[in-house]
Amino acid sequence: xxxLITSILTITxxxxxxxxxxxxxxxxxxxxxxxxxGVEGTMMVGAATAFAVAYHSDNIWLGLLAALxxxxxxxxxxxxxxxxxxxxxxxxxxxxxxxxxxxxxxxxQRLGPGGTTxxxxxxxxxxxxxxxxxxxxxxxxPSVFTQDVLTYFLYLLVPVLWFYLYKTRFGLHxxxxxxxxxxxxxxxxxxxxxxxxxxxxxxxxxxxxxxxxSLGYLKGWADNITGGRGWIAIALVIxxxxxxxxxxxxxxxxxxxxxxQFRMQAAGTTIPASFLxxxxxxxxxxxxxxxxxxxxxRKRVGxxxxxxxxxxxxxxx
Amino acid sequence: MRKRIGILLALVVVLSLVLAACxxxxxxxxxxxxxxxxxxxxxxPAEEPLKVAFIYIGQPGxxxxxxxxDRGRKMLEEELGxxxxxxxxxxxxxxxxxxxxxxxxxxxxxxxxxxxxxxxxDPMLTVAQEFPDVYFEHCSGYKTADNMATYFGRMYQPRYxxxxxxxxMTEANFIGYVAAHPIxxxxxxxxxxxxxVRQVNPDAEVHVVWTNTWYDPVKEREAAEALLDExxxxxxxxxxxxxxxxxxxxxxxxxxxxxxxxxQFVGDTVLTSPVWNWGVYYVKTVQxxxxxxxxxxxxxxxxxxxxxxLAELSPMVPDDVKQLVDQEEEKxxxxxxxxxxxxxxxxxxxxxxxxxxCMSDADMLSMDWFVQGVVGTIPTQ
Numbered sequence: 001x002x003x004l005i006t007s008i009l010t011i012t013x014x015x016x017x018x019x020x021x022x023x024x025x026x027x028x029x030x031x032x033x034x035x036x037x038g039v040e041g042t043m044m045v046g047a048a049t050a051f052a053v054a055y056h057s058d059n060i061w062l063g064l065l066a067a068l069x070x071x072x073x074x075x076x077x078x079x080x081x082x083x084x085x086x087x088x089x090x091x092x093x094x095x096x097x098x099x100x101x102x103x104x105x106x107x108x109q110r111l112g113p114g115g116t117t118x119x120x121x122x123x124x125x126x127x128x129x130x131x132x133x134x135x136x137x138x139x140x141x142p143s144v145f146t147q148d149v150l151t152y153f154l155y156l157l158v159p160v161l162w163f164y165l166y167k168t169r170f171g172l173h174x175x176x177x178x179x180x181x182x183x184x185x186x187x188x189x190x191x192x193x194x195x196x197x198x199x200x201x202x203x204x205x206x207x208x209x210x211x212x213x214s215l216g217y218l219k220g221w222a223d224n225i226t227g228g229r230g231w232i233a234i235a236l237v238i239x240x241x242x243x244x245x246x247x248x249x250x251x252x253x254x255x256x257x258x259x260x261q262f263r264m265q266a267a268g269t270t271i272p273a274s275f276l277x278x279x280x281x282x283x284x285x286x287x288x289x290x291x292x293x294x295x296x297x298r299k300r301v302g303x304x305x306x307x308x309x310x311x312x313x314x315x316x317x
Numbered sequence: 318m319r320k321r322i323g324i325l326l327a328l329v330v331v332l333s334l335v336l337a338a339c340x341x342x343x344x345x346x347x348x349x350x351x352x353x354x355x356x357x358x359x360x361x362p363a364e365e366p367l368k369v370a371f372i373y374i375g376q377p378g379x380x381x382x383x384x385x386x387d388r389g390r391k392m393l394e395e396e397l398g399x400x401x402x403x404x405x406x407x408x409x410x411x412x413x414x415x416x417x418x419x420x421x422x423x424x425x426x427x428x429x430x431x432x433x434x435x436x437x438x439d440p441m442l443t444v445a446q447e448f449p450d451v452y453f454e455h456c457s458g459y460k461t462a463d464n465m466a467t468y469f470g471r472m473y474q475p476r477y478x479x480x481x482x483x484x485x486m487t488e489a490n491f492i493g494y495v496a497a498h499p500i501x502x503x504x505x506x507x508x509x510x511x512x513x514v515r516q517v518n519p520d521a522e523v524h525v526v527w528t529n530t531w532y533d534p535v536k537e538r539e540a541a542e543a544l545l546d547e548x549x550x551x552x553x554x555x556x557x558x559x560x561x562x563x564x565x566x567x568x569x570x571x572x573x574x575x576x577x578x579x580x581q582f583v584g585d586t587v588l589t590s591p592v593w594n595w596g597v598y599y600v601k602t603v604q605x606x607x608x609x610x611x612x613x614x615x616x617x618x619x620x621x622x623x624x625x626x627l628a629e630l631s632p633m634v635p636d637d638v639k640q641l642v643d644q645e646e647e648k649x650x651x652x653x654x655x656x657x658x659x660x661x662x663x664x665x666x667x668x669x670x671x672x673x674x675c676m677s678d679a680d681m682l683s684m685d686w687f688v689q690g691v692v693g694t695i696p697t698q
Contacts, residue, residue: 007546011539105408109378119378120559120582213535219567222534222558223376229535258536262543265526266493268692 002139008259009143016255017151018043018212022233023240023247024161025205029075031165031242032198033178033306034082037093039206040230041100042074046210048104048118051221052111055123063124064150064211071207072200074100079199083192086310097230108221118221125219126150126212148216150208161244174198178304181311191311209233239283242304254283366402367429369393369603370422372415373407374434375532381557381576382531383407385593386433386456388577392596393603401603411436419444423451429606431599432456441465452606457502459682461613468598471619472502473509473681474649475591475627477656478642479573480513482588482630483521483551485638486571487514490521493544495554495561497531499695501684503555508688509656510553510573515690517641524549525693532557538564545570551588562587571633578628590628597623617678621650657681662689 022039029036036042046067054063074096081092112118126148130136134145165171176184177194185191213225232254240247257279369390377387390403404427409418415437419430423444429452432441438458445453445465453465461467483492492514496503511523524547526540541552541561545568552565553573562583565572574580574590598618605611618624627646630639648654657680659670664687670676685695 003546011542011546015535015539105376109376117378120380218534218538218560220563222560223378224532225534227530227533227535258539259543262526262528262540263546265693266524266540266544266547266549268524 004263006139006143008256008263009139010146011259012252012256013144013147013151014217014255015259016251017147017154018209018217019229019233019236019254020154020158020247020251021150021205021209021212022230023236023251024157024244025071025202025209026233026237027202027240027242027244027247028161028165028174028198028205029202030237030307031174031178031304032195033181033304033309033311034079034195034199035089035093035308036075036078036096036199036202037090037234038074038078038096038100038203039209039233040226040228041097041104042071042203042206043100043210043213043226043230043233044104044224045074045100045107046071046207047214047225048107048111048210048221049207050211051118051121051123051214052107054215055118055121056111058124060124060126060215063215064208067207067211068204069207071203071205071210073203075200075203075206076196078203079196082310083195083199086312089308089310101224104225105223108223119223120220122220124215126216148212150212150216158244158248165244175304177311178306181306185311185313191313195311206230235283238303366400367603367607368402368404368425368427369429369599370404370406370419370425370427370431372409372418372422372430372432372434372437373405374409374411374436375557376407379532379557380559380579380582382593383433383557385577386431386595389593389595389597389599393599396596396600397603397607400607409434409437411440413440416440416443419453420447423448428452429603430454452611454602459615461615463613466614466616468602468614468616468618470593470598470622470625471617472591472593472625473505473656474620475625476506476509477513478627478646478649479553479589479591480510480515481517481642481645482513482634482638483510483553483571483573484514484516484518485641486588486634487518487521487551489548489550490518491548492521492523492551492553493541493547493549494523494525494693495537495540495544495552495556496525496527497555497557498529499527501682504687504695505681505684506555507691508684511688511690512656512661515688516645519690522690522692523553525687525691527693527696528556534558534560537561541565559583574628580628580631585631585633588631588634592626592628594624594626619649620646621652663687664689664691 022043026036026039049070050063050067053066054060078092078096081087082089108118112121128146128148130146135141173189173194177189177191181191214221236247236250239250371390373383375383377384393401394403404422406418406422409415411434419441422430431454433456435457438455438460441453441455442460442462442465445462449464455467457469458467494507496507507525514521514523524544526544528536528540530536537556537558537560541564544552551571552561554561554575559579559582562572562574562579566583566586572587574587576593578592579590580587620626655675657676659674660668660672661670663669
């Protein structure tokens with residue numbers, strides 16, 4: 001039983017890591033009033049870049065850095081289109097995903113040695129290292145405290161992001177811009193700069209999510225590596241009600257159900273696996289239905305009031 | 318006004334990106350677009366190469382399913398040289414998009430079209446009815462027309478042989494099987510594999526985990542890890558990528574590949590792989606078209622035809638196991654015996670195929686039960 005809990009916990013956390021990075025990125029983006037549906041594409045390009053750079057430079061940190069840069073760059077495109085040009089955020093986000101998916105696939109075909117495919121290559125990877133002392137604890141030692149560096153960083157990042165959002169002046173500015181940009185503007189907060197900054201920051205985290213897939217979880221590149229996890233992250237944002245701590249619960253639930261149902265099948269239990277299999281997607285659909293009732297539930301779920309609305313100074317709403 | 322310009326700009330960006338994405342899926346060969354000529358194929362002048370199109374669900378970079386079809390295409394080009402010219406369309410989703418892709422290649426002058434995924438069946442039939450002078454070949458389906466045939470392979474034969482290897486080499490008597498969708502093709506593979514395992518090791522069990530996807534590297538890995546955590550020491554699979562093999566190797570465990578010889582991509586811990594060899598069929602079929610002897614058919618080739626095979630065994634496999642595999646392979650190749658010949662019992666111990674009898678092709682193609690030794694359920698029931 002102890003082994004079972006340990007191994008399920010291990011897989012849950014590993015599967016949840018990239019999901020949580022992407023979700024946190026989207027939470028910060030949306031908190032500033034920008035909806036970025038480009039998560040899937042940004043993650044995919046992040047994963048491809050991370051692996052390509054790490055493979056050719058044989059330096060995993062360089063690969064990670066490149067993924068963060070590219071993630072930020074992808075978000076910058078979205079920010080420019082939606083904040084400066086005030087293009088439709090949904091359309092621009094979808095464009096980013098289409099573009100990213102195609103670009104990543106193209107990179108996968110061409111960025112291997114001598115312009116060949118990257119599939120099947122083995123490059124440097126983040127290994128799971130037990131933490132001193134904590135790693136010796138029963139159950140949580142070999143699971144929670146035997147993970148890779150990116151997961152450990154996430155343990156620190158979540159409380160920091162929460163604290164920043166709710167307890168600092170900058171966090172207040174961020175929330176104000178997402179809730180009521182006019183008021184924020186009057187307060188002297190630069191709405192455009194704020195939105196740019198957090199959209200790009202969100203993209204950096206999405207790039208990180210992709211890097212974890214190709215450098216930590218799969219340790220290699222595969223076409224369509226994200227497999228729709230970017231979309232689940234968008235659903236998780238609503239599931240988490242735009243709160244970094246609650247996002248952890250969502251990521252653990254989504255990562256954990258998969259691990260659990262595979263494990264139950266492997267053990268040969270007769271509980272219908274298809275039921276558990278559909279649970280994460282059932283939640284996703286449920287959450288997406290809630291989006292449709294946006295106006296109705298907005299207040300209750302706490303979406304930033306100005307989410308998806310471009311801000312134009314002195315323009316009546 | 319500025320807002321509208323912004324939207325317009327975004328739309329332009331979307332369009333250009335979509336086009337850029339489509340371009341990738343566009344045919345590799347430059348072919349002038351023109352309506353297909355009325356001339357009957359058999360009288361085509363020799364200097365004009367026969368255009369043969371391939372519709373892929375993914376990219377050859379999967380190192381699995383599409384990789385093997387593309388290897389077959391290359392063999393076709395090699396064997397028939399100047400007589401053929403191939404067109405490739407990659408990443409074609411199943412459904413209405415497939416119809417468009419198939420019609421496109423026909424309009425580019427393709428005289429033979431190979432569609433390599435089950436979901437292309439209905440779209441292909443629709444297009445086949447519009448172009449009676451073009452030959453359509455659909456992989457793994459069951460619908461045919463005067464100018465549309467189906468082709469597939471008896472993968473269960475090499476799968477049985479790979480089961481012999483796994484059964485001989487498991488120490489835990491616990492073999493994990495990462496399986497895609499609960500359809501007869503996959504069930505047949507699991508059963509054949511298990512029959513092989515139990516032939517040499519009646520105590521071993523094959524535990525099945527369904528991923529409900531053909532292609533998802535992350536899920537395939539997670540399923541394999543769940544099996545390894547539960548105690549499996551060999552991982553077999555029916556998926557499109559090498560992830561289950563990599564997961565097993567990282568834990569120091571063994572595996573059996575599928576589709577392609579995965580040992581060359583992962584290493585010697587992949588003991589062997591049941592593999593496709595489509596080139597054999599592609600050459601034969603296109604030759605038939607060139608000779609004017611093509612007639613509609615439902616091809617289900619076995620090891621004797623060469624369309625399916627067992628990849629070379631890893632050096633980790635002991636000699637006595639190699640001899641056993643060779644011996645059983647000989648029985649299949651000579652046609653004296655086949656995998657689904659009795660006695661075969663199902664999971665509940667009920668006799669399904671009595672001794673001295675063999676299952677008919679129709680029964681094999683609609684298989685919806687597990688043999689004794691499989692641990693797992695078929696969700697559709």
